[in-house]
Amino acid sequence: xxxxxxxxxxxxxxxxxxxxxxxxxxxxxxxxxxxxxxxxxxxxxxxxxxxxxxxxxxxxxxxxxxxxxxxxxxxxxxxxxxxxxxxxxxxxxxxxxxxxxxxxxxxxxxxxxxxxxxxxxxxxxxxxxxxxxxxxxxxxxxxxxxxxxxxxxxxxxxxxxxxxxxxxxxxxxxxxxxxxxxxxxxxxxxxxxxxxxxxxxxxxxxxxxxxxxxxxxxxxxxxxxxxxxxxxxxxxxxxxxxxxxxxxxxxxxxxxxxxxxxxxxxxxxxxxxxxxxxxxxxxxxxx
Amino acid sequence: xxxxxxxxxxxxxxxxxxxxxxxxxxxxxxxxxxxxxxxxxxxxxxxxxxxxxxxxxxxxxxxxxxxxxxxxxxxxxxxxxxxxxxxxxxxxxxxxxxxxxxxxxxxxxxxxxxxxxxxxxxxxxxxxxxxxxxxxxxxxxxxxxxxxxxxxxxxxxxxxxxxxxxxxxxxxxxxxxxxxxxxxxxxxxxxx
Amino acid sequence: xxxxxxxxxxxxxxxxxxxxxxxxxxxxxxxxxxxxxxxxxxxxxxxxxxxxxxxxxxxxxxxxxxxxxxxxxxxxxxxxxxxxxxxxxxxxxxxxxxxxxxxxxxxxxxxxxxxxxxxxxxxxxxxxxxxxxxxxxxxxxxxxxxxxxxxxxxxxxxxxxxxxxxxxxxxxxxxxxxxxxxxxxxxxxxxxxxxxxxxxxxxxxxxxxxxxxxxxxxxxxxxxxxxxxxxxxxxxxxxxxxxxxxxxxxxxxxxxxxxxxxxxxxxxxxxxxxxxxxxxxxxxxxxxxxxxxxxxxxxxxxxxxxxxxxxxxxxxxxxxxxxxxxxxxxxxxxxxxxxxxxxxxxxxxxxxxxxxxxxxxxxxxxxxxxxxxxxxxxxxx
Numbered sequence: 062x063x064x065x066x067x068x069x070x071x072x073x074x075x076x077x078x079x080x081x082x083x084x085x086x087x088x089x090x091x092x093x094x095x096x097x098x099x100x101x102x103x104x105x106x107x108x109x110x111x112x113x114x115x116x117x118x119x120x121x122x123x124x125x126x127x128x129x130x131x132x133x134x135x136x137x138x139x140x141x142x143x144x145x146x147x148x149x150x151x152x153x154x155x156x157x158x159x160x161x162x163x164x165x166x167x168x169x170x171x172x173x174x175x176x177x178x179x180x181x182x183x184x185x186x187x188x189x190x191x192x193x194x195x196x197x198x199x200x201x202x203x204x205x206x207x208x209x210x211x212x213x214x215x216x217x218x219x220x221x222x223x224x225x226x227x228x229x230x231x232x233x234x235x236x237x238x239x240x241x242x243x244x245x246x247x248x249x250x251x252x253x254x255x256x257x258x259x260x261x262x263x264x265x266x267x268x269x270x271x272x273x274x275x276x277x278x279x280x281x282x283x284x285x286x287x288x289x290x291x292x293x294x295x296x297x298x299x300x301x302x303x304x305x306x307x308x309x310x311x312x313x314x315x316x317x318x319x320x321x322x323x324x325x326x327x328x329x330x331x332x333x334x335x336x337x338x339x340x341x342x343x344x345x346x347x348x
Numbered sequence: 349x350x351x352x353x354x355x356x357x358x359x360x361x362x363x364x365x366x367x368x369x370x371x372x373x374x375x376x377x378x379x380x381x382x383x384x385x386x387x388x389x390x391x392x393x394x395x396x397x398x399x400x401x402x403x404x405x406x407x408x409x410x411x412x413x414x415x416x417x418x419x420x421x422x423x424x425x426x427x428x429x430x431x432x433x434x435x436x437x438x439x440x441x442x443x444x445x446x447x448x449x450x451x452x453x454x455x456x457x458x459x460x461x462x463x464x465x466x467x468x469x470x471x472x473x474x475x476x477x478x479x480x481x482x483x484x485x486x487x488x489x490x491x492x493x494x495x496x497x498x499x500x501x502x503x504x505x506x507x508x509x510x511x512x513x514x515x516x517x518x519x520x521x522x523x524x525x526x527x528x529x530x531x532x533x534x535x536x537x538x539x540x
Numbered sequence: 541x542x543x544x545x546x547x548x549x550x551x552x553x554x555x556x557x558x559x560x561x562x563x564x565x566x567x568x569x570x571x572x573x574x575x576x577x578x579x580x581x582x583x584x585x586x587x588x589x590x591x592x593x594x595x596x597x598x599x600x601x602x603x604x605x606x607x608x609x610x611x612x613x614x615x616x617x618x619x620x621x622x623x624x625x626x627x628x629x630x631x632x633x634x635x636x637x638x639x640x641x642x643x644x645x646x647x648x649x650x651x652x653x654x655x656x657x658x659x660x661x662x663x664x665x666x667x668x669x670x671x672x673x674x675x676x677x678x679x680x681x682x683x684x685x686x687x688x689x690x691x692x693x694x695x696x697x698x699x700x701x702x703x704x705x706x707x708x709x710x711x712x713x714x715x716x717x718x719x720x721x722x723x724x725x726x727x728x729x730x731x732x733x734x735x736x737x738x739x740x741x742x743x744x745x746x747x748x749x750x751x752x753x754x755x756x757x758x759x760x761x762x763x764x765x766x767x768x769x770x771x772x773x774x775x776x777x778x779x780x781x782x783x784x785x786x787x788x789x790x791x792x793x794x795x796x797x798x799x800x801x802x803x804x805x806x807x808x809x810x811x812x813x814x815x816x817x818x819x820x821x822x823x824x825x826x827x828x829x830x831x832x833x834x835x836x837x838x839x840x841x842x843x844x845x846x847x848x849x850x851x852x853x854x855x856x857x858x859x860x861x862x863x864x865x866x867x868x869x870x871x872x873x874x875x876x877x878x879x880x881x882x883x884x885x886x887x888x889x890x891x892x893x894x895x896x897x898x899x900x901x902x903x904x905x906x907x908x909x910x911x912x913x914x915x916x917x918x919x920x921x
Contacts, residue, residue, distance in 0.1 A: 137771055139614075142610070178606075337598070340593045375727050
């Protein structure tokens with residue numbers, strides 16, 4: 062009996078990653094069944110495994126459910142305006158190349174309102190990590206459709222089914238030249254944490270799309286009302302194919318059309334920093 | 349003493365650069381100066397104007413309403429800015445390109461075939477420097493040596509060419525006569 | 541490789557306003573510039589792109605003005621002095637993030653080279669229509685400082701002042717220039733660099749446990765940068781002294797009050813203005829920017845006609861220099877506010893003046909000629 066109490070206290074009050082978590086801010090705001098806790102867990106595991114001191118890690122996030130992640134991590138953490146974390150991270154990374162700057166934010170934030178910053182940051186190959194949590198919907202504002210909502214999916218602003226085709230994000234990032242492109246779900250915890258760790262060590266723009274459950278929001282409109290429905294979906298409908306044809310990895314959520322996962326791209330390309338050093342040479346600052 | 353000098357032409361003639369050089373030379377000589385560039389949306393061929401104020405006291409109002417001296421490098425410039433010249437003011441033109449007065453009543457007119465002279469040097473781009481040479485001779489205000497010095501500082505790689513252009517401007521400027529002609533409205537006409 | 545050697549040397553120059561602004565920013569210690577092309581501020585970005593790399597500093601052309609000001613905030617959060625420059629349409633796009641800079645208390649400088657509006661307006665013509673937007677453009681309660689130069693020299697001086705003020709108070713500071721002052725060439729005297737005051741933000745170096753990034757103990761909390769090891773949190777959400785989001789009304793009150801009071805309580809030392817012939821003036825012209833140059837000439841001519849006219853040129857538009865205007869209004873019979881818009885600065889003047897206030901408005905894209913101001917003065921006298 063006494064042992065049980067001790068066990069409970071240990072579970073509640075301590076975590077092996079307490080040095081990386083702002084425990085005083087818990088409980089977090091995320092709904093039951095949400096995947097963001099898992100994303101947070103994978104991120105701190107990746108930091109611990111990254112061989113980069115935590116003091117050099119910086120997280121920037123925008124607005125939305127995922128945007129709150131910056132507030133729960135015990136790092137230098139910046140929670141900025143809607144759609145703008147990538148531009149903020151660019152400014153920071155350019156003046157402090159020694160920092161390991163990671164943007165974690167939602168699909169609505171990063172590729173809808175902030176889509177322009179996204180495409181240009183990839184094009185420039187600024188050496189930041191962008192972990193985009195895709196739950197197919199604007200959760201915090203009340204489940205409106207966005208640029209990642211699958212065609213035909215319902216939401217509070219697509220009661221007849223989403224009339225627009227969604228982004229194929231791995232294809233978009235790869236087409237813009239991103240040196241690292243991956244996609245995992247929150248069920249694939251090990252692979253996700255490993256991909257994050259790899260992203261931190263990749264030179265240049267590293268992009269991971271994280272498919273994450275939103276049973277209370279997207280799920281309630283689309284027959285995925287329980288966290289377990291998503292787990293079933295991820296278990297039964299995902300295929301890992303690292304060398305997939307990225308033209309064919311768009312997500313439909315239709316039966317028989319699987320979600321393709323993998324570390325699709327891992328290549329080298331000159332970063333913004335490399336190219337800026339060339340400018341410094343031409344300007345006479347560097348020999 | 350304050351001189352209001354308006355330099356008018358079309359984009360690509362180096363009107364604004366001429367104004368900048370004139371102002372800088374004036375400052376070197378101890379004057380206060382300001383230069384206000386204005387141009388239309390076209391990169392080349394549109395209207396272009398430099399308003400240069402030179403004064404031996406600190407300049408209060410840095411812009412020009414009615415210039416004392418008008419330098420015109422194209423007929424468009426005459427049509428657009430001829431009217432602004434002060435009654436009895438001084439006019440300096442490229443008299444190959446400007447062949448009449450439009451609503452303009454100068455007391456003296458000087459002419460130099462700046463574009464033609466520049467062409468003879470093989471570089472039409474130095475027409476503005478020929479014009480500056482003509483200005484130094486016909487108008488004065490700024491010491492010609494200071495002006496030439498400033499030109500050479502501005503274009504250190506083309507010192508010889510510009511020195512020649514400047515000299516030819518000084519040598520070839522002369523008093524000319526122009527007859528009033530009928531004004532034609534052009535786009536970009538405006539009065540300050 | 542000393543950067544100091546490559547700064548603009550002391551001396552007398554004939555320089556374009558926009559270029560003078562850049563050279564001033566470099567002397568002030570600006571290490572990051574992000575911008576997007578827009579007339580009539582382009583010379584600032586162009587000159588920055590040439591000069592910054594010569595000093596080992598950073599220039600980036602962003603995808604839009606939103607990205608520009610956000611990147612400036614990011615660089616500032618990393619501890620460096622940063623700026624952007626733009627004009628009307630781009631300034632409108634920056635508004636949300638100016639609020640972010642105010643909320644996160646990130647020092648930064650925004651130069652707005654005003655052009656004729658509204659909307660696209662006339663990009664190459666002058667306007668002064670951003671006076672109210674500069675002060676009230678972002679949503680919510682905050683205060684910032686807005687300087688308005690009327691000459692190349694003032695553009696230079698006020699750009700350095702803008703960096704100093706932004707670092708001192710940890711606020712965004714706007715240099716509200718205009719197309720004429722930006723494009724105009726004029727005489728510029730650069731003093732010996734060691735005679736130029738440079739202020740850097742107060743950095744915290746104490747123990748980590750004791751650090752509160754948004755402490756209310758003083759009006760301006762000490763700053764730590766990303767990577768300093770304090771592992772701070774900054775959020776645009778209303779936050780407590782730890783920087784954590786808070787729904788407590790008390791936290792909100794204290795935060796907003798401090799954001800506002802750090803400017804209001806220092807207003808007197810932020811007010812910059814010059815007076816001309818106001819001692820016996822019946823009519824006083826209050827003005828700023830290029831319009832101040834027209835007005836000064838008009839006032840001189842009015843004096844030569846025997847009219848008792850004076851002028852106050854505001855170099856600080858916000859916080860509004862209430863006291864000098866109020867005192868002047870107690871002696872003058874009438875105040876005239878001259879500006880290239882349909883009446884913006886007239887509102888705060890009217891708020892504090894104890895005599896009748898009228899506008900001399902010139903909304904057509906040019907600097908008003910002195911004659912135009914003089915007509916307004918004659919009508920008022």
